[in-house]
Amino acid sequence: MRTFIAIELDDICRRPLLNLIQNDLPRARDVRWCTPQQLHLTLKFLGEISDSQLPSVCQAATTACAAIAPFPIRIAGLGCFPGPRNPRVLWCGIDDPEQGCQRWVTHVDPLLEQLGFKPETRAFTPHITLGRSRSTAGGHVIQQVLETVAPPDTDTMTVTRVIVFESHLRPGGAVYQQLAGIPLADSA
Numbered sequence: 011m012r013t014f015i016a017i018e019l020d021d022i023c024r025r026p027l028l029n030l031i032q033n034d035l036p037r038a039r040d041v042r043w044c045t046p047q048q049l050h051l052t053l054k055f056l057g058e059i060s061d062s063q064l065p066s067v068c069q070a071a072t073t074a075c076a077a078i079a080p081f082p083i084r085i086a087g088l089g090c091f092p093g094p095r096n097p098r099v100l101w102c103g104i105d106d107p108e109q110g111c112q113r114w115v116t117h118v119d120p121l122l123e124q125l126g127f128k129p130e131t132r133a134f135t136p137h138i139t140l141g142r143s144r145s146t147a148g149g150h151v152i153q154q155v156l157e158t159v160a161p162p163d164t165d166t167m168t169v170t171r172v173i174v175f176e177s178h179l180r181p182g183g184a185v186y187q188q189l190a191g192i193p194l195a196d197s198a
Contacts, residue, residue, distance in 0.1 A: 011058065011059060011060075011061070011064075011176045012057060012058055012176065012177040012178070012179070013056045013057070013058075013059045013064075013067065013174065013175065013176055013177070013189070014052050014053075014054060014055045014056055014174075014175055014177060015052070015053045015054040015056070015067075015071055015118075015172055015173070015174050015175070016050040016051055016052045016053055016172065016173055016175055017050060017051040017053065017083075017111070017169050017172055017173070018050055018171075018173050019049055019050060019051065019138070019167065020167045022164055022165045022166070022167045023083075023084065023085055023138075023164045023167050024046070024049055026085060026162035026163065026164045027049055027085065027102060027138065027140070027162060028046055028049070029162065030102075030140070030159070030161075030162045031043050031044065031140060031141075034159050034160075035140070035141065035155060035159065036151060036154070036155070038147075038148065038151045039144075040143060040144050040145045040147040040148030040151060041100075041141045041142065041143055041144065041148040041151050041152065042141060042142050042144060042183060043140060043141040044139060044140055044141060044183075045183060047185070047186065048139075048183065048184060048186065049138055050138065050173075050175075050186070051083070051104060051111070051136055051137070051138050052139075053111060053114055053115055053118070053136075053172060054115065054118060054122065054130075056122070056127055063125065064174075064189065066125050067122070067125065067174065068174055068189075068190045068192070070118055070121035070122050070124075070125060071118060071172060071174060071190070071192050072192050073117070073118075073121055074114055074117035074118035074121065075114070075171070075172060075192045075193060075194050075195065076195050077113075077117045077195065078110060078113055078114050078117065078194050078195060079194060079195045079196055080110075080168050080169060080170045080194050080195075080196070081106070081108045081110030081111075081168070081169050081194075082106075082107065082108065082110075082166045082167070082168055082169070083104050083105065083106050083110070083111070083136070083166065083167060083169055084104070084105045084164050084165065084166045084167065085102050085103070085104065085105070085138070085161065085162050085163070085164040086102075086103045086104060086105035086161070087102065087103040087161045088100065088101070088102060088103070088140075088155070088156055088159065088161045089101055089102075089103055089135075089137065089156075090152055090156060094153065094156065096149055097143060097149050097152040097153060097156070098142060098143045098148075098149065098152075099139055099141070099142050099143070099152075100139075100140045100141045100142075100143075100152045100155060100156070101137035101138060101139050101140055102137060102138045102140060102161060102162065103135075103136070103137055103161075104136035104137060104138070106136055110169060111134070111136040111169075112134055112136070114172070115134050169194065170193060170194055171191050171192055171193045171194060172191075172192050172194070173188050173189075173190070173191050173192075174188075174189045174190040174191075174192070175187065175188055175189060176189050
């Protein structure tokens with residue numbers, strides 16, 4: 011099963027993102043914009059795991075969650091991967107003043123590495139993916155968005171849990187199924 015661990019957004023952050031996608035981003039066949047159900051903040055993408063690995067993955071996430079108290083985040087700015095010259099992914103950044111996302115990742119990485127998951131070599135950048143380019147023309151659309159669209163302004167939400175998701179790839183885009191919800195320390 012294709013698996014990742016993420017933060018589910020509450021309405022404080024979700025509503026402005028939906029408004030941005032539905033009203034401010036251009037309709038373009040060369041960019042696939044995320045659906046409301048696809049909006050989340052990925053902490054760890056694990057890829058394919060077996061059914062037998064799932065309990066160990068959930069235990070690693072539980073151990074990391076026990077070390078991190080609830081923390082605030084809010085949406086902050088627009089950006090792209092891999093860079094503005096050839097963007098393939100448009101995202102909204104995350105203002106994480108207590109570094110809660112990074113601290114969680116730092117706690118879980120060695121636990122997942124013990125289970126055979128290779129650590130990420132790229133720097134962790136907390137973000138919410140808004141859309142993916144399908145071509146060079148899509149990259150130009152993303153460049154235009156970065157130059158002309160104001161990022162949404164949101165209030166702060168408090169992260170109280172992480173979710174282990176399974177991702178089902180469909181022709182219309184990925185569909186996510188929650189496998190486990192794990193509370194952060196002192197938020198159960």
